[in-house]
Every structure is written in C-alpha cells, then in structure tokens.
Amino acid sequence: MNDEAGGIQRRTRFQAICQSLRPDLLRFAFWLSRDRALAEDVVQESMLRAWKAQDSLLDENAAKPWLLTIVRREYARTFERKRFPTVSVDELIAKEEPMLAAAEEQDVSDVRAAIMKLPDDYREPLVLQVLMGYSTAEIARELNLSGPAVLTRLHRARRQLRAACGEDTSMDPQE
Amino acid sequence: MMEHTHYRAAMLADPHDTDAELRAHREACAECREFTERLLRFESRLERALRVDIPPTAVVLPFERKPGNAARAPRRWMAIAASVLLGIAIAGGIWLSVPQQSLAADVVAHMAGEPGAWQGTEAVADSELDNVLKDSKLRLKPDAGIVSYASSCSFRGHRVPHLVVQTPSGPVTVMVLVHESVRKAMPFDDEGYRGTIVPVPGHGSIAVLMRDSKVGSGEIERIAARVDDSIVWTR
Numbered sequence: 409m410n411d412e413a414g415g416i417q418r419r420t421r422f423q424a425i426c427q428s429l430r431p432d433l434l435r436f437a438f439w440l441s442r443d444r445a446l447a448e449d450v451v452q453e454s455m456l457r458a459w460k461a462q463d464s465l466l467d468e469n470a471a472k473p474w475l476l477t478i479v480r481r482e483y484a485r486t487f488e489r490k491r492f493p494t495v496s497v498d499e500l501i502a503k504e505e506p507m508l509a510a511a512e513e514q515d516v517s518d519v520r521a522a523i524m525k526l527p528d529d530y531r532e533p534l535v536l537q538v539l540m541g542y543s544t545a546e547i548a549r550e551l552n553l554s555g556p557a558v559l560t561r562l563h564r565a566r567r568q569l570r571a572a573c574g575e576d577t578s579m580d581p582q583e
Numbered sequence: 584m585m586e587h588t589h590y591r592a593a594m595l596a597d598p599h600d601t602d603a604e605l606r607a608h609r610e611a612c613a614e615c616r617e618f619t620e621r622l623l624r625f626e627s628r629l630e631r632a633l634r635v636d637i638p639p640t641a642v643v644l645p646f647e648r649k650p651g652n653a654a655r656a657p658r659r660w661m662a663i664a665a666s667v668l669l670g671i672a673i674a675g676g677i678w679l680s681v682p683q684q685s686l687a688a689d690v691v692a693h694m695a696g697e698p699g700a701w702q703g704t705e706a707v708a709d710s711e712l713d714n715v716l717k718d719s720k721l722r723l724k725p726d727a728g729i730v731s732y733a734s735s736c737s738f739r740g741h742r743v744p745h746l747v748v749q750t751p752s753g754p755v756t757v758m759v760l761v762h763e764s765v766r767k768a769m770p771f772d773d774e775g776y777r778g779t780i781v782p783v784p785g786h787g788s789i790a791v792l793m794r795d796s797k798v799g800s801g802e803i804e805r806i807a808a809r810v811d812d813s814i815v816w817t818r
Contacts, residue, residue: 419646426644434642435635451642459645519632537597538626539633541766544597559596566595570625579618580595581588 422462425471426455432540433479439535440483442524454482476540477550498525522572530565533558590615598626599767610801619800620772627773630685686763687771687780690790693738693745694756694776700747701754701794703731715744719759720817721786727813739763750806752798757810761787768807770800781807786816 433454437447458465458478465474523531533551536542542550547558564583571577585608593605598619609616694700706729715733716722721744723730731754732747738758746757760780765788769780777800778792791807798806 422646423644430642435633438635439633448641455642456645515628516632519628520635523629523632535633538630543766559593562596563592566598566622566625566629569629573625573628575625576621579591579614579621581591 418462421468422459425462425465425468426458426475429472429475430455433475435539436476436535437479437483439523439531439539440480446486450483450486451479454479457482472540473546473550476536480550518573519569522569525572526565526568530561530568533561534565534569537562587612587615591618594619594622598622599769601768606801616799623770623800624772627685627687627771631688634685686760686765687769687778687790688773689739690758690778690780690792691771691773691776693736693758694792694794695774697734697736697745700732700734700745700756703747704729704749704754706730707733712746715746716759718742719744719761721759722815722817724813724815727810748810750809752802752806753793753796755806755810756790756792756794758790759787759814760790763788768804770803772800777803779803779807781811783811783814789814 430451434447434451437450437454438444441447441450454475458475461478465471523534526534533547533553536547536550537544544555544558544562547553548555551558553561567577567580570580585604590605590608590612593600593602594615609619712730712733713722715735718735719742727748729749730746731749732745734745735742736745736758737743738745738760739762741762743761744757744759746759748755748757756778763780765780765782767782771778771780771792775795776792777796777798778790779800780788780790782788789807789811791803791810793803793806
C-alpha cells in the first residue's frame with residue numbers, strides 16, 4: 409500500500425515537473441538538431457533518463473536546468489551512436505520554403521530560415537537566452553564558456569540574423 | 584557618457600538588459616533609443632520564430648506509454664538514418680509553419696479580440712472591478728487611476744483580470760498574469776502595441792501595454808512600475 413502510494417507520489421511529482429517544460433524542451437531540442445523527428449526522440453529518451461534519475465533532483469525549482477542538461481547530453485549521445493549524412497541547410501530551407509510561405513507568418517518564417525542557417529555555436533546560446541530565459545551566467549555555465557564569450561556569440565547571432573532578415577543594420581557596431 | 588558602440592553591442596547581446604547605465608544612455612541618446620526600438624521589434628519576431636508548435640502527443644512520459652509503444656524510439660532511429668533530409672523537409676516544415684506565440688504575442692493577440700476595451704473613459708463601477716479582481720486575490724489602491732474597463736478574461740487556460748487604466752500618457756491596458764512567470768522585464772513592440780511584461784515575485788507577472796502610442800520604452804517601464812505599486816495582493 410505504501411509502495412503504491414509512493415509510486416503515485418513519484419509519478420505526480422514527475423508529471424508536475426515535466427508538464428509545463430515539455431513543450432520548451434522539444435523546441436530546444438528542435439533548434440539544437442534542426443530536425444523534428446530527432447528532437448522528439450532525444451526528448452523521449454531524456455524523459456526516460458530523467459524519470460529514472462528523478463531522485464537526484466533535490467530542488468524542484470532547478471527542474472528546468474536539470475532537464476535541459478539531460479536533453480543536451482542525450483543529443484550529444486546520438487552522435488556517439490550514429491553517424492548522420494551531411495545535408496546542406498540551404499537545400500533544406502529551399503525545400504521548406506513553399507510550406508513556410510503563409511503570408512501572415514512570413515516575417516516569422518524568414519527569421520526561422522535564418523535561425524536554421526546560424527552556426528551551432530551561435531544558435532544554441534541564442535535559443536537558451538530567448539526561448540529558455542537563461543541569463544548570460546547560466547548560459548556560460550551550461551555551455552562551459554566564459555561570460556564574455558557568451559555575450560560575443562549572442563551579439564554575433566543577432567547581427568547575423570538581422571542582416572539575413574533584411575533589417576537595417578546601419579546602426580550596428582562594427583567589430 | 585557610455586559610447587554608442589558599447590551600448591549597441593550590449594543590447595545586441597541582450598536586448599532586455601536592465602542595467603542602469605544602459606538605461607541612462609538610452610534615455611539620453613535618441614539614436615540609440617531608435618536602435619533599441621528596432622531591436623525590440625526584431626526580438627519579438629525572434630521570440631515568435633523560436634516558439635515552434637509542438638503536437639501534444641509528440642513525447643509521452645515513461646509511465647504514460649501504452650503496451651506495444653515501447654519500441655517507438657529505435658523505430659524512429661531507423662527512419663531518421665534512412666531519411667534525415669525528408670524528415671526535416673516534410674515533418675519539420677509542417678511543424679515550422681504553425682508558430683506557437685510567445686507570451687507577449689499572446690497578450691497582443693488578446694487585444695485584437697477586445698477592441699472595445701479601449702473606447703471608454705468613464706470609471707467602471709467598484710462592484711464590477713471588485714468582481715474581476717477577487718479571483719486573482721488582489722485589489723487596487725485608490726490612487727491607481729480611473730479604471731475604464733474591467734473584464735475577467737480567459738488567457739492561456741486561466742481567468743485573468745484585463746483592465747484599462749486612464750493615465751496622463753493615455754489609456755493603458757493591464758493584464759494581471761498570476762500564472763505566467765517571467766525572469767525579468769520583457770519589453771515588446773508588436774502589431775502597433777508597445778508594452779512590457781514585468782515579473783511580480785510570488786504573483787507571476789503583469790503585462791502593461793499601450794496602443795498606437797509614441798510613448799517611449801522608458802515611460803512604459805515607469806507606467807508598469809506605477810501599476811505594480813498600485814496593486815495590493817490579498818493573499
């Protein structure tokens with residue numbers, strides 16, 4: 409009876425932790441991999457790992473970075489297990505364009521295409537900051553970088569994105 | 584005074600940086616203010632772009648798996664290895680084409696559904712206002728200003744107070760979002776609405792926005808601070 413109650417309690421706790429974070433973890437994994445199917449698999453496996461390791465999460469307020477770290481590690485593991493064929497991003501975006509052409513969302517589609525083209529080193533800190541709400545210090549810790557290195561990458565990421573989206577960058581500082 | 588280059592580089596790294604020195608420079612420099620406003624408009628697009636839509640069934644929790652569903656992952660691996668290109672171009676493309684709105688975009692979208700909210704200038708009845716605020720466990724101080732619109736609205740699955748307050752700068756919409764936490768102030772400028780979403784420790788956040796306004800982001804921040812000050816939490 410106690411075991412059953414404990415099991416229910418564990419499930420309830422895990423559900424509460426994951427319920428609100430699941431969509432953002434999927435989005436994060438998608439932008440990390442730029443592949444929806446791969447993102448779903450990575451998050452699915454991450455959920456399993458998190459479920460098994462949930463006793464290691466002592467502070468529920470730290471659930472977001474805890475889960476995000478699990479997702480990043482799981483994504484890294486996929487490349488240890490499999491070698492994926494190299495695919496040109498330009499080719500992928502060109503193929504996606506007809507589906508992204510919905511007029512009312514054109515401004516968003518353009519930004520998405522530009523994000524897809526960002527180098528991994530710029531894309532990941534940007535996604536952590538804008539989507540996951542990480543501070544510079546938190547990004548630095550997660551990516552094992554210095555604070556100034558994170559700021560430089562974020563700065564360059566936005567410069568590249570804005571230029572790619574045809575924004576007026578005449579007032580941007582020159583490097 | 585801080586150099587323009589330093590200010591703009593810092594803002595490109597974090598457009599929501601609330602550093603006092605950056606704010607002081609922005610208030611003193613018209614060019615950098617214009618730069619910031621452009622940057623924030625782009626930031627709003629970026630936020631919406633990153634929030635790709637997720638099918639609710641995309642991932643299940645381990646104990647939600649149905650019998651026979653356990654082999655899902657390996658099957659997917661095979662499919663990915665066979666056709667990474669097709670997977671991204673088709674499935675990813677469909678997914679990308681339906682964006683999930685950011686919190687600011689949801690607030691702006693909510694405005695479109697209640698255009699009449701901006702019309703009135705007369706104060707609503709106290710009983711009507713109390714009715715709207717009571718579920719969110721708050722009341723307004725008497726000096727909060729004239730509340731010309733008060734409605735309990737459905738927003739992201741919760742009932743939230745949607746108010747319009749008359750201020751010297753014009754009518755301001757306030758949405759009290761006790762279920763939505765933000766880490767820091769999130770200014771936005773989107774679809775003709777300029778505003779900010781500010782954190783309220785222990786009580787979620789408050790969205791404050793103006794329509795077709797020439798009011799600068801600094802003034803919006805001050806209005807948001809005054810709104811925050813005028814709220815008395817009753818729990």
